[in-house]
Amino acid sequence: MRKLAAYYFFYYLASSMYGPYLSLYFTDKGFSSAETGLFLSLWALVAVVSQPIMGMWNDRHQDPLRVLKICTVAAPVIGIGFYFFGGYAALLVIVVLFSWFQSSTGALSDTIAVGIANREGQPFSKIRLWGALSYSIGAFASGFLYEKAGGYNTSFLYFFALSIPVFLLLTGYPKSRGAVHRASIIEQIGQVYRNRPFLLFVGVSLMLMTATSMNATFLPMYFKETGFDMKLVGTASAINALVEVPMFWLSAKLVSRIGRFPMLILACLCFALNFILVYTFDNVHVVLAAQLLSGTAFAFFAGISVEAVEDYAGDTTKATYQTVYAAVNYGMAGIIGNAAGGLVVDQWGARILYLILFGLSSAAAVLFVTVTLSKNKKKSPSPDTGRAMSGHAGI
Template structure:
């Protein structure tokens, strides 16, 4: 079980590193005088680059039959680019560096999730028992970073990023590689997978549910600041969100049964809607922080159910690529829409209006998920 322990340690520090990138990049950009609309453009551009980079690295992983080596390469370059990014302030340079981060850093997430799922499966442990350590890392790092930056200043965020990055990279060198399929890769298999109506309907559902989630990722920190919150409160918000994930990852094996994935995505979508409506209704930044407790119910159930459903319909030899397609939709396409549209709405009408729009989007996802759920029940003769 040393392999699982090493993987858990890697998850802890990798997701700590990811918290700097996801949680504090928009806050860092805002501290450099970048407007909400320009933040949306920067993140949206990065998400577009992620659409291209994630399938690229996923295909390399499948064809080379290794996840670990590709992870080491992308993680190493992410460390270098991020170290420079968090010391930069000129808008043109920020566009270039943010693009570089999304090219190298964004693909590390689906690769890590695929590694987690397949190594856990090989060793007979539940995916959640590994991924929980990532949530703990994300939570603890968010809290530490938020309050540390209040003391040392946002201009030294690059030191925190470098510390977590080096530890994650070193641990990546000792984790096991994922078991790979011995089947020959076939482009025809991938075409059939992507052309299958059930797959297309599933990916549309992921897009609808992911847009408001990714918008929250981009603008939660900026929204808390706009209500008068400090950087420490932003870190606390992400800590609360991540620590709630830990609890639900622990309970997930009891909640998520095979064949119930669409039902659980429906549940997550309606709770997303409630969460965002409440965020729009309050004016106290501390209340927004407390509402992030709902992250455990929403993200953990939604994302894990999505992975489980995906793995039940995709050919074995394309699992890493399929995971990447899911990530392209979740982090790429939805990120572009959420960042560009979210930045524009925030600048025109404010943060409360943005969260109202996000809540409506979640309701649309809930309605569509309900239709798919009923369609599945009808097809199964239930």
Template sequence: MSRITIPFSRKDPQSPRPDLSTRARQALFYTFVYIGTGASLPYMPLWFQSQGLSGAEIGLILAVPLLLRAVTGPIIGVWADNFRLYRTPMIWLALAGAIFYALMAASPAFGDYKFYGFLVLWTVGYTLTTSVSPLIDAMTFQLAAKEGFAYTFPRAIGSAVFVATNILLGFLLTLLTPDIIWVWVVLAGMGISAAAALILQPKSKDDLPDVDKVAKEGPHESGVVRLKVLLANPTLVWVVVAMGCFQASHSFYYGFSTIIWQGEGYSGTICGYLWAVGVVAEVAYMGLTLNWRRRIGPWRMLVLAGILSVVRWGIMALSPPLSVLWFVQALHAFSFAAIYLAGLELVQTLSPRRLGGLAQSLSAAFTTGVMMGLGTLASGAVYDRIGSGGYGLMAGLSLAGLGIAVWLYLVPSPRALK
């Protein structure tokens, strides 16, 4: 029997693996990642509410780790960039994050300081586990370019698992207490760590396609120099700002949609299906629109999806009936999936290849970090005051992102990249 070596060092040897394609391995790993996010993203607010926290407190807990990504994102990105193998930092990040999630079980011991205990533990755990996503995105994007498979295939598999998790956990919540949410999130973090060690191939960053001598020397640059190289590109910076506005427009949706829907009388099962509709549309977009996306290009897609994002949140601000909600949820294919893929492609295109992983980490730090954090922080107080009317603010954020996207499309500098 061959021995499988778990890559816990920066000089991790390449261990033998069963014969499985790179595309299949990446897809399988995405399933573990989205088993976790399929629980934490829509349902952790419910668990915090079951622990006696108010809407404002929940909003703050959800927002702090996102706001801190302005600092933690670059730090973790530079740290991860120092490892030769893609998978090594993912193992450690997911495992450490699961440990901090598990420590939230000690909440009865927090006493009057329960809120602060949750704040610290969730901030650290969420920061660590969500740092895996930009790293696996960068790895898959690079390997897809090298080995000739579509990046959207493994990513769409992950989204499909997100749907299944939404439905299953929504059903379980009709039978069990909200504590099942916390148990699920802890186990998912451990699963991500194990999957990174046992499923992902020991691919080195030196395996990038068409790497020249200068690119190979890139990792020896200091972290500050690498950051300066990326920030010196104004088009890249503005793309990330636009992406931040679009992603932040989902903050109220992620934080309070389940609570709002249950308050309107919908069961946990219906809530799970509503979440699922959005992600089914996302999967369909990723899996069925490749040729269309190529014809339109990322710049035009960013503008088109931005328009539909404004439409989506504007309708949801009106508290539409369930029959309309199904349609509005399907617009998630554009408000999230289309914008996400266009942004991923633009960030990768506008960045030096050797800095692709760091560029994606910085983009995630700002878009799903700082901007999402500000939106989430505001969402808690807004929900306490105007309930579902908070979607109107999200429409405004999307409108700001759309304005930047239109400007970038029209100015001369990025036109050659369309």
């Protein structure tokens, strides 16, 4: 478990070298806001497509680590191209290739980590908190580093350097055997499609993640519209990130006591309270304090949802389920959220957006309550696994 925690620490530390600065990287290269938006939209679209494909490919192999190792080598090597090339066409190609491999590593890592954690009787949140810690440290420190350097062109070189220990930590794991029966691509797609409880879970999660995506994108616009000091946008982000670390730890403690779906409901309610506070109070101190709820909610949801997805999946489709879930809730949610949020802000303003976000997160809480009650009544196995969902601890 210590090696796994170290892997997550370095993986998210490496990601923090470029993640918060993508838009700044492209503008530093001299691209317009519209061109930068195209790069980022393409980045998200490729992630939505690539993750399920890489997940199905992973499930086809007897060694589940193989595809993850390929991704952890390919992404940083391709990423060096961001440093050496500055042309529009060249960067479009690099964005497609880099996003294809890098976007898949998170869900594939979670697939393996949850399996190891379950075998050792440990909650996944206890591992994931190390990623939250390193990302907040890396994002904070790299900001000063790039400001001193006078630009963001070197961000992918730092990502490459920090990806070396990520790969080395993976090579330390013994080759693991997959399921005896290797499902075909058609079988994998069919199993996901027929698993209606899983699709419902993904749909409810999409509702919540779309709301959180809109919040992340349009909170600066809310600050500007309300007349708050724009320097405090960074403070809000820092509060959000820093509180995630102890909340991941708390999540690991609470889930064994109250169960996974009650934790997901609690996360929805924390998000809802955060959004209604931002909508109701025209006070920067209240808004900053509300970010404690946002960070808490994300920590509760991010760790527990991965474990919940694991229980919907069969032995031959674990990576497929995780990557489908990640593509929808961390890819498609961003695309929908950015497009819909922009329309709402243009039409009614950023404050009304937060009232809508309150409604979305509250509806997600109600739907998760409905799912929980339904699961308590139905003790039948899921369509493709034959595993009784109610038989898993914490579900």
